[in-house]
Amino acid sequence: MSAATATAAAPGAQPRPRRTLRPGLVGDIAAQTAVLLALAATWEIVTRAGLVHPFLLPRLSDILARIWTDALSGAVFLDLGLTLYRALLGFSIATAIGLPLGVLMARSKAVRWFFDPLISIGFPMPKISFLPIFILWFDIYDTSKIIMITFSCLFPIVSAAYAGTMGVDRWPVWSARSFGATENQILREVVLPMALPQILTGLQIALPVGLITTVVTEMLMGGRGIGGSMISAGRFADSVGVFAGIVEVAVLGFVVIRLLVMLRARLLSWHAEARA
Amino acid sequence: MRRVGAGLVRYAPVLILFVAWEALTASGLVSNVMLPNLSAVGAAFLEMVASGELLTNAARSLWRAAVGLAAAIGIGVTAGILMARYRPFRLVFNPIVQIFYPMPKSALIPVMMIWFGLGDMSKIALIFLGCLLPVVVSSFNGARGVAPALTWSALSLGATPRRVLLDVVLPAASPEILNGIRTAVAFAFILMVSSEFVIAKDGLGFLISSLGDGGVYPAMFAVILTVAVVGFAADRLYGAFARRQLRWREP
Numbered sequence: 001m002s003a004a005t006a007t008a009a010a011p012g013a014q015p016r017p018r019r020t021l022r023p024g025l026v027g028d029i030a031a032q033t034a035v036l037l038a039l040a041a042t043w044e045i046v047t048r049a050g051l052v053h054p055f056l057l058p059r060l061s062d063i064l065a066r067i068w069t070d071a072l073s074g075a076v077f078l079d080l081g082l083t084l085y086r087a088l089l090g091f092s093i094a095t096a097i098g099l100p101l102g103v104l105m106a107r108s109k110a111v112r113w114f115f116d117p118l119i120s121i122g123f124p125m126p127k128i129s130f131l132p133i134f135i136l137w138f139d140i141y142d143t144s145k146i147i148m149i150t151f152s153c154l155f156p157i158v159s160a161a162y163a164g165t166m167g168v169d170r171w172p173v174w175s176a177r178s179f180g181a182t183e184n185q186i187l188r189e190v191v192l193p194m195a196l197p198q199i200l201t202g203l204q205i206a207l208p209v210g211l212i213t214t215v216v217t218e219m220l221m222g223g224r225g226i227g228g229s230m231i232s233a234g235r236f237a238d239s240v241g242v243f244a245g246i247v248e249v250a251v252l253g254f255v256v257i258r259l260l261v262m263l264r265a266r267l268l269s270w271h272a273e274a275r276a
Numbered sequence: 277m278r279r280v281g282a283g284l285v286r287y288a289p290v291l292i293l294f295v296a297w298e299a300l301t302a303s304g305l306v307s308n309v310m311l312p313n314l315s316a317v318g319a320a321f322l323e324m325v326a327s328g329e330l331l332t333n334a335a336r337s338l339w340r341a342a343v344g345l346a347a348a349i350g351i352g353v354t355a356g357i358l359m360a361r362y363r364p365f366r367l368v369f370n371p372i373v374q375i376f377y378p379m380p381k382s383a384l385i386p387v388m389m390i391w392f393g394l395g396d397m398s399k400i401a402l403i404f405l406g407c408l409l410p411v412v413v414s415s416f417n418g419a420r421g422v423a424p425a426l427t428w429s430a431l432s433l434g435a436t437p438r439r440v441l442l443d444v445v446l447p448a449a450s451p452e453i454l455n456g457i458r459t460a461v462a463f464a465f466i467l468m469v470s471s472e473f474v475i476a477k478d479g480l481g482f483l484i485s486s487l488g489d490g491g492v493y494p495a496m497f498a499v500i501l502t503v504a505v506v507g508f509a510a511d512r513l514y515g516a517f518a519r520r521q522l523r524w525r526e527p
Contacts, residue, residue, distance in 0.1 A: 032371040039372070056391060114289045121290065124511030125504040126465035129481070131473070132488040132496060137310060209466075211380040216470040219385060220485075227383070231474070234386035242386045249383040250375065257378040 058240045066244040075229075079245075080252055082225040086142065087214040087256075090149025091207055098154050098206075099199065102161025103192075112162075119158050127152040128216060135221070145217040152213040153206040160202020164195030197271060200264045207260055211253055226252070312494040321498035329483070330502065337472060337479040338506075340396055341464045344403025348464075349457055352408045356415025356453075357445060373412055381406035381463070382470050389475045399471045399479070406467045407460035414456020418449030451525070454518040461514050465507045 040060055046052055047059040054062075070076040105112045105119075131148050138144035168191050176190045192199075218227025226249050233241030294314060300306050301313035308316075324330040358365045359373075384402055392398035422445050430444045431437075446453075472481025480503050487496040 028367060031367045035368050036371050036375070114292075117287050117289050118293070121508055124462060124508050126462070126469050126507045128466050128473075129469045129484060129500050129503040129507075132484055133500060136488065136493065208378065208380065212382045212466065212470075215380045215382045216385075216473070219382070219474050230383065230386045234389055239390050242390060246379075246383050246387060250379040253378040253380050254375070 055237070055239050058243055062240050063243045063247060066240050067247060070244065076248060079224060079226045079229050080248060083214055083218065083227065083249075084252065084256070086145050086218075086225065087149060087207075087210050090146045090214070091153050091203075091210045093146070093150045094153035094157055094206060094210070095203065097150070098157030098202075099161045102158045102163075102199075103165050103187075103195075105158070105162045106165035115158070116162075119155060119162070123155045123159055127155070128213060131217065131220065140221040141223075145214070145221065148217050149210050149213050153210045156205040156209065157199075157202045160205070161195065161199050164198030164202070165191060167198070168194045193270075197268060200260075200267065204257075204260055204264070207257060208253070211256065215249060309491075309493060312497055316494040317497045317501070320492075320495040321502070324495060324498065330499065333478055333480050333483045334502070334506070336396075337468055337481065340399045340479065341403055341468045344400045344467075345407050345460060345464045347400075347404045348407035348411055348460060352411030352456075352460075353415045353446075353453055356412040356417075357419045357441065357449065359412070360416050360419035360449075361441065361445065369412075373409060373416075377409050377413065381467060385471055385474050388471070394475055394477060398475060399468065402471050403464050403467045406463045410456045410459040410463065411453070414452045414459075415449060418452030418456075419445050421452070422448040447524075451522060454521060458511070458514055458518065461510055462507075465503075465510065469503060 043057070043060045047054065047057055067076060101111075101115065105115050128148070130151065131144075134144040134148050134151075138147060172190050172194065173186055176186050181189065214225075215227040215230075218225040219231040222228045222231065226245055230242055230245035230249075233239075233245065297311070298314045301308060301311055321330070355365075355369060359369050360366070381402070384405060388398040388402045392401055426444050426448060427440050430440045435443070468479070469481040469484075472479040473485050476482040480499060484496055484499045484503070487493075487499060
């Protein structure tokens with residue numbers, strides 16, 4: 001328990017330097033953009049010059065063209081939409097179960113006694129290895145995928161909610177109580193807001209795990225969705241399709257994880273970390 | 277003796293879970309196909325250990341995970357610290373890290389298949405790439421957080437930049453680096469199993485999926501539980517190792 005608390009508390013613990021728009025920052029951004037553009041240009045030149053076999057590394061322009069035609073036909077949105085739907089549904093179910101469970105574990109001795117060992121044993125296990133069991137129980141369609149995703153996301157969320165609620169400073173709770181706040185009010189107005197940074201850190205760990213799991217389940221069970229499309233492109237030796245899938249997944253992951261960071265900044269705008 | 281008792285009380289819920297499993301299968305509420313009883317799973321486990329099937333596959337899997345992880349740690353720590361200490365490195369590698377960090381690494385499985393085929397290399401490369409970024413990011417953050425007073429004092433006492441990196445920056449950044457490696461260990465196991473599910477001719481993931489395809493469910497459950505226990509044990513061992521490495525720190 002102590003190890004989990006220490007890990008999750010770390011981001012808030014050290015004050016970060018105040019962020020201002022230094023003159024050097026603009027130059028930094030320009031340099032970093034230039035690096036990415038140079039990388040893309042090198043890719044295009046190397047593949048055009050025929051230095052790499054196009055099967056191993058297709059041209060960037062071909063990949064972008066493929067994404068464009070798939071976008072026009074709607075295939076990209078269908079695949080991304082299905083992947084996103086599965087990932088977010090599994091993640092949301094895991095949050096809906098995990099947050100209350102973690103908070104209950106911190107507040108009730110009996111719940112803690114039962115779940116603490118299960119969570120601490122289950123947390124480091126590679127949950128994906130249970131996938132064949134879920135396939136056996138729930139068949140190969142969406143149910144087993146979503147249960148698998150929920151199962152993978154659950155552990156980081158529960159342990160963050162548990163550690164966050166356990167670690168709440170006692171003084172504010174006592175003062176609220178002495179002012180006559182009910183237990184319910186204390187939970188909503190004091191404990192949860194104070195545990196929120198750690199809870200959000202848990203969600204930020206769970207979401208990438210959920211995305212990884214979504215892609216793997218889709219690869220294994222086939223059907224539509226980015227993972228399924230990529231694996232069938234791979235089977236047909238369509239390497240442009242495989243690389244197009246990678247670019248799409250990368251964009252999806254980037255956007256979803258950015259959105260969570262923005263949500264964190266918004267939810268914690270009152271918190272000390274927002275001023276850092 | 278008291279410690280054993282305390283451990284028994286602490287882990288009683290796990291026992292309860294296993295008892296419930298056995299009771300569920302014995303009562304006949306669930307078919308033995310869906311949930312084989314524990315004794316059958318245990319027997320299958322012993323049989324696979326005796327035949328060497330489990331150990332040879334486990335050795336292949338763990339070897340892949342270890343090679344990928346070791347390469348990721350070696351390159352990742354170096355890259356992270358260089359990025360934190362030298363601006364040109366940071367400018368070149370930071371955008372690449374930023375772009376690849378949020379990408380679900382399992383999406384690289386088909387590319388690894390195209391590049392490296394079905395052998396060991398595709399799995400090792402995937403595990404390497406998946407573990408690399410958590411290590412780079414934690415080393416970067418750790419090395420950036422080193423108090424400048426420490427490096428300045430070392431420099432003013434005549435330490436060479438190389439010695440400063442090795443004797444001051446690396447130890448001072450080690451708590452965060454060790455934390456990042458812990459994440460990487462977990463990723464190594466996830467990617468090892470996932471990639472072996474999708475592309476492999478041997479290894480624990482392959483064993484699980486081929487037993488599942490063959491309908492040999494007691495053996496499949498046995499291998500899955502083995503993977504879970506190995507993943508758990510690796511994390512605990514690593515935790516003990518990390519604590520030992522950080523003994524010198526004030527609590």
